[in-house]
Amino acid sequence: MPYIANTDADRQQMLEAIGVKSFEDLIRAIPVELRVKGDLDLDPALSEIEITRLIHEKTCKNICTQAANSFLGAGVYDHFVPAAVDTIISRPEFFTAYTPYQAEVSQGTLQYIYEFQTMICELTGMEIANASMYDGASAIAEAILMAVRKNRLKKAILPESIHPEYVKVIRCYTEGIGIELITAPCAYGVIDPDALEGLMNETVGSVIIQTPNFWGNMEDVFALEPIVHSNGKTLLIAAVDPISLAVLNAPAEYKADIVVGEGQAMGNSMYFGGPLFGFFASKLDMARQMPGRIVGGTVDHEGKRAFALTLQAREQHIRRDKATSNICSNQALCALAATVWMSLMGREGIREIAIQSTIKAHYLADRIKALDGYSLAYPTAPFFKEFVVNTPIPAAKIIQRLLPRALYPGVDMARFGNDRQLMIAVTEKKNKKDMDALVETLVEVKNG
Amino acid sequence: MPYIANTDADRQQMLEAIGVKSFEDLIRAIPVELRVKGDLDLDPALSEIEITRLIHEKTCKNICTQAANSFLGAGVYDHFVPAAVDTIISRPEFFTAYTPYQAEVSQGTLQYIYEFQTMICELTGMEIANASMYDGASAIAEAILMAVRKNRLKKAILPESIHPEYVKVIRCYTEGIGIELITAPCAYGVIDPDALEGLMNETVGSVIIQTPNFWGNMEDVFALEPIVHSNGKTLLIAAVDPISLAVLNAPAEYKADIVVGEGQAMGNSMYFGGPLFGFFASKLDMARQMPGRIVGGTVDHEGKRAFALTLQAREQHIRRDKATSNICSNQALCALAATVWMSLMGREGIREIAIQSTIKAHYLADRIKALDGYSLAYPTAPFFKEFVVNTPIPAAKIIQRLLPRALYPGVDMARFGNDRQLMIAVTEKKNKKDMDALVETLVEVKNG
Amino acid sequence: MADMIFDLSVKGRRGVTLPKRDIEGEIHQILPEKFIRKEAAELPEVSELDVMRHYIRLSHRNHFIEKGLYPLGSCTMKYNPKINEALVRHSCFNNIHPYQAIETLQGTLEILYELQRDLSEISGMAQVSLQPVAGAQGEFAGLKIIAAYHKGKGYTNKKKIILPDSAHGTNPASCTLAGYEVIELPSRADGRVDVEKLKEVVTDEVAGFMLTNPNTLGLFESQIREISDLIHGVDGLVYLDGANLNALMGIVQPGKIGFDILHFNLHKTFSTPHGGGGPGCGPVGVVKKLVPFLPVPLVDQTDGEFFLDYSHQETSIGKVHTFYGNYAIMLRAYIYIKMLGPDGIRHITENAIINANYLMKLIAPYYHIEHQEYCMHEFVADGTLQKKGHGISTLDIAKRLLDKGFHAPTVYFPLIINEALMVEPTETESKQSIDSFATAMIEIAEETKKDPELLRNAPLTTPVKRVDDAHAVKILDIRYPINRQ
Amino acid sequence: MADMIFDLSVKGRRGVTLPKRDIEGEIHQILPEKFIRKEAAELPEVSELDVMRHYIRLSHRNHFIEKGLYPLGSCTMKYNPKINEALVRHSCFNNIHPYQAIETLQGTLEILYELQRDLSEISGMAQVSLQPVAGAQGEFAGLKIIAAYHKGKGYTNKKKIILPDSAHGTNPASCTLAGYEVIELPSRADGRVDVEKLKEVVTDEVAGFMLTNPNTLGLFESQIREISDLIHGVDGLVYLDGANLNALMGIVQPGKIGFDILHFNLHKTFSTPHGGGGPGCGPVGVVKKLVPFLPVPLVDQTDGEFFLDYSHQETSIGKVHTFYGNYAIMLRAYIYIKMLGPDGIRHITENAIINANYLMKLIAPYYHIEHQEYCMHEFVADGTLQKKGHGISTLDIAKRLLDKGFHAPTVYFPLIINEALMVEPTETESKQSIDSFATAMIEIAEETKKDPELLRNAPLTTPVKRVDDAHAVKILDIRYPINRQ
């Protein structure tokens, strides 16, 4: 049997030592009528040789983005992951450990989380960050809940420009617990400041601004922030692409109170959208309201610097139904990948990644909007690395026609209600040839 | 620049500290006229993103054996390598270390070599083994040279049944230093004992017996050994497939003096035939004549068990032109892979691998020989996991016709002088379906 | 020696090379100036070698499964097969995007379809959603399903969930998150649900009951039928916290014995790595009548063509994850199940249970064990003897174990056992390894008597000595003070 | 704690699962009984987890590049890029067989073709054979080429190879293996070839001259033209031991300055991992007139179709490897060269040289350095001051360095320097890392004076204390005494 160490002889000896005749004696507490009759209906066991072949067959039924020319984004991005990241995260020392409950034998994990927290603070300009959330979507939801804990105001404003999948998750997290979600309308691909102003009042606990927003556009945070903060109570929750922070404002610059976001793009492969991981940062005054694990510096009994989980009194294993969140297992290894990634990129590398993504995205947008029949959906909105294009034929048709060429031109916005739009993401991994190939085929398919 | 740590500022500081103005000052010893003018004619540098794409393109121009149904062998075998092997050998702790010169910080490497030596002794029945040779071919060559050191007899008998590529290497190693290689003829796919007897005399230093031999057949070692040892001087060098040793005689059983072989099949991927690694074992009385590194148990200054390189006085760095070999870097990481592999397989696993390979090979041979137009080339010789088949049309044609189906039916023996023979290897990785597919297509192609 | 990655930073040093730009452009020309960050984020400037050295050095400061036994009760720290790691890294798994055309994802969808099916079979449930990314999120999703079910039936008063006082902290926390009030039920003397007390608290307001089975004491809740009948009597639903499924697989199908909903922890039962705290995967399975409420999408097929099925969108609780959950973790569980087959699955359970009972037997003479009966895959001993006799706490015992090369058991949980030591050896440990862990535990019991100071000072051989948790809270040093350039 | 993998063995335990047999059969029926092994080989019977624990534990007992500076002179212990490791593990590289049809190998052959070309360009040679698997085998192949060349020209008396007394041990050993007699030439006071003395020994019997350049003292042999003219004067050939190519790339093309043959060490200069002792790769490059003698096959192409070229089979020295050499290592070197490009290649050299000179400068006040001039990529200091003054040997110094987290330099080589400490920092180390190594060296120089006992007892912090080599030879314990079942 795979992965079972004991031999029949071992088992026999152990049963004898326990003082029973057979395994059945050990499970007397399970009434016989509750037990499975016969075998489970599962495929027969495969050896390592056989599973390798089976998996090979399955992989042949996928066409991955390495073999394709892909412009898919919408929350999961194909940014560059140096091989060195996997060298670290594939070390059993990291990936087979669990939550660093015993600090003395978990300093490796504790320290990288501390470094991760530091880097997230550095990117966002915030004062405290936790050790990761499940994903960007649940991080926003938890931010709304934290805002409620902070100001007791159970209303949150969600603009239309937030990722629709995030909104689904946020709804699931906030429904049925008395939290009211109000949708703020957008105009020209960004939040309509007048409309927002109209919705604002003293009962609004938080306003979520995703920037770059779902469509890739940058919200005018400097115009919006005063509206949000006008009553002195409402909290501004910024949801950001961490890569954008290399060149775009740190949310602290526009006085965000809580900053969250999807971290996948930093060092984690796409993996069909999971694992992702959320980062979560805020001002220090909310430290005791934060969800999730937090690592702090401390000393050992000899006064040597050490790290430990801290502020655990917030957490479910201590506070139970009063905890700030139910989160226990988080996405630690993804945070490690991000930490290693940020270290490898460094101050300049992450900027270069952000800059190349921007420059290339704008080149492509410029070329596409010059094509007959195509136009930018939001021509007035500044965007970062992703943009929406109006298409002359349904986007689904374009996608289908480009399939045989393994060209994935972007996300079909039919998913989100507009069947003649494609959302196109560009990362530093794309080169001019890739983009020109897309442009050419867009022309062709329109006519074909 | 990739992999260069120093910044321009670092370099400037360092040059200043050294006391020179520029790098050029440091290479004054190189006459200007000897220096390269201009740039080397190499492709411009690629970033990690770009090289990944380039390599992806190259891999698409290969068709690997995972995507094919391959019966290729002839010295490199597609035996099962558990993933756990790579988990170990890809640890920087092992793969970025060098020869364990400083024993105190190389106990990991030293101990696995000691374990490797032990396992090789166990498989072969020999008393001492070294830490690896370049490959099976050069191991035979070195064995011949060791025999010469031992008995001063400069004649070696090489039967026709030895891998022709090995023979080329052996020739290269033994030519021009007064060693005479005598070819012993074969009959029915194995060494002709009468012919060997005819060649034997007191001037013969060694006889090499490869078993299973190049064609996969088992030499009748019990009949041959007395002939070799008849004069009391000639040494018997056995060249063996280590996997075969799980079920076939340990060479000690037939009184081999030196045992060598190709180790790739144990835990090393095929990699187009390299790296391979040779193992090399003998009786203890030849310990001081052995080529290559040897690890021994010892103690540290506190009496604690430790390991160290031993018998170094044989080696080139001490004995220079009097050394037992010129080998310095060897194939240590391949030996580690083999050690981990042997540990994972264990006593029973390696037997099962050998048994499945044998049973399956015989099934396939039985089916093929029943086909019209096909026959076994050596119907009377017992074989292990590989056999030669006479084909009704040139083997090259069969191979070409099966290419579009990604079926690699075996090695075209035209390489070795017979264009109507295929040599077919079977490992435990093949299943009945794979083999039946080969049988069916052999019928088809004959007619097509 | 520089300790923090930030300490290694040298202005201008680079850890990666990026492509030369093949498009002209200047960020300041492209983006409005006001959006451009004023001060760069001071990420460390280090070489690839620096990064490798730093994080490999950190890695050497961790305990991990391949270092030694990791008997963290409730966490099922079993061996994580290396073939899983190798196979999931295939480009056709890690380089696929969630919005690719379905035609380019058939391999992936087929795997997910089979995994849904296999987990359904193992649990005896009608259907499984793979979406929740952790056990706690599975609980949350499960509770939302309860709410959706009751809402669908028009209830407005079902505001309470009952759970035993031995429950894991995530259970009550998830209840709160889902908008439920928690009724904590004191356990019976034998460590199980007190069915009589339960009767007293079951009212029309009760939406459901959350139970871990075997419970966190490692004991099978034999009266599950009575319990579920009671709950079902008020149209409540019974939720199984499946953290302890390693004790049931192949022996009990929870969906067939009264449970309506359960979550799996693939990172426990199905051997996927814990990752230093995650990512995990917490699929939620339900009986037939609850299938319409599962998160969207599920994976379905027609004639061998696989697709993401959103057809129950209207009744569904919606989504708990941006996309489809932790796919990379699902892959590992898939491989694991395929390699085990029905016999292997049952074998896992048997060996987990034998190992736990054997270990319990070995240490029983030295440690108090409140519930003296055969355990399932784990058991709870405690340090009360040591505490009373010598002032040695369970924490001291735990720390001393670290010195002996083992991880400590889960400590001080479940809360209903004083000085709890919750031990789960798992089936991947051998008799010999359990023997040596028991030896260490016994040595510690001896040391408690002979040299209690040794324990109070433990650990002595770890990268740092005993860490001061309270100090961490006091100083709240949660980020490194980076030097700004 | 069990120390040897054999100690963990338990009868019947298995580390892998294998397919169930789908073909009937019994080995005893298939194979003649006499060929069947009588007693099983007692390989350990352990679980996969046992194996992982054991070898990971061993791994933690090694020094390696990612642990700290590894200044092993002559070995070029530079950082081994992780992208190389990732890319070579592609199934289309590691699962290809040397006898596959050429049509299924075009990617591989194209890479090898380009690598031959790139190495030719870097070395200034006409062609390169990638076949030799190590530097020493490259030497051997090179010497065989010399022999073949002379044989082709009808010489029968060319039996001698000259090499300096500073040469690496493999050089004379390879000469012997190739059937040559060695003339060892004493070096001049400045550490270089004594051209005057060379003239004295150059006769018609001389087949060639083997030189390392920069030589093993880290000094460039400036008179290489004079040397090669002398050797060429008797139709001898000049061989470059390319171990030190890290000092020349982009600055000097050996094939253009008088060398006829060289070997590369891809595992030094081209960043492929040393693997704990190998596998390496030692391609051999030659000038035009020697191309016909290169090992078979080379890789060639016509119209973009690549093939293995055996066309010079008749003149070739034949083969030194069963197939085509250490392909997996070549792949890494290929990737490395492609990522560097012409500028990068030169940059490597420059930084290697600057690092070495900087380090030499830092430690020069504390250690004797025989040859007081700028070095190339490495330099040789020595422990004679410490020896004379305090009886501290170079071995003591080396061992003490281990305590400080560094590997030791190459010691007692080259043989012409007493108490030699041969130091090669490589370009992948930063100024900061060199500073800390220098600090350690300086501390040791201080300790030599203040606490020599400390050095004699060093190392103190390593997994084992100073190892007794002599004892290893005495007891000759070279295999573990396995318990037979």
Ligand SMILES: Cc1ncc(COP(=O)(O)O)c(C=O)c1O
């Ligand atoms: C009994 C029990 N329930 C729930 C959980 C929560 O699971 P997760 O950490 O995956 O959220 C755990 C995990 O420790 C547990 O042990």
Ligand SMILES: Cc1ncc(COP(=O)(O)O)c(C=O)c1O
């Ligand atoms: C100068 C010199 N020549 C030759 C060699 C031999 O190279 P290899 O170990 O690859 O056989 C070495 C390796 O240490 C060396 O330093």
